[in-house]
Amino acid sequence: MSQQAVDVALVLAVDVSLSMSAEELQIQREGYATAISSPEVVNAIRQGGHGRIAVTMFEWAADSHAREVLGWTVIETRDDAERIAASLVDSMSYGQRRTSISGAIVHASSLLQELPFAAQRYVIDISGDGPNNQGAPVVWARDEALRKGFTINGLPLMTRSGPGEAFNISDLDTYYSRCVIGGPGSFMIPVNDWDQFAEAVRRKLVLEIGELSSPGLPVVKVQFEQDAYDCLIGEKIWQQRLWQYDDSAR
16 A cells, blocks of 8 residues: 655654743744644645645653654645644643753654655754753764755754753854754754744745745755864753852862
């Protein structure tokens, strides 16, 4: 029996590390719901060759934490999109310790490898507010995903708020560009304020689904020739903070 064909298989990997407040986690949930059910996203789906996509969503923090929010689901109609949006706002997100972007990429890759549909494109969509600080090096995880033919796009949350701000970095957009995203047509959209979140997700989904140009927040595409960048900065900040806490406790 042949598999149902979709234009793109999209994994939404959503950061729920403790660096975000409960209010921010809720804004994140509602933002995804608003974007998925928006007319622009539904129209982008309809314009595809098959007129349907497959999407799954999970929440991540440490490399041992991957909580399924939505299993593999086909979106073909407005009703499909609105049903998914309603399910997202009917449940809550719960913060977890640490930030393992590498763990999120590995888990997302496994979901794509188990995809029950035939897709033309395979996309991992990572959103997060800090650098990798636990698990395997993020560059290793990224490169493994790219070798499998997957594209990784990013939504760096540069809101500079929340209880874990001390572990974050000011150039998170550069970090995502240099260390996280990759693959054919990969890009990221930085978010500087939570008021921008739903619009950023909507625009990113339109680009990922339809590969269309879209006005609005700036899109940063992956750069291939760049100066050196320390992709282990998150792990180093974590160790530095631990040493500081140890010294203060003596």
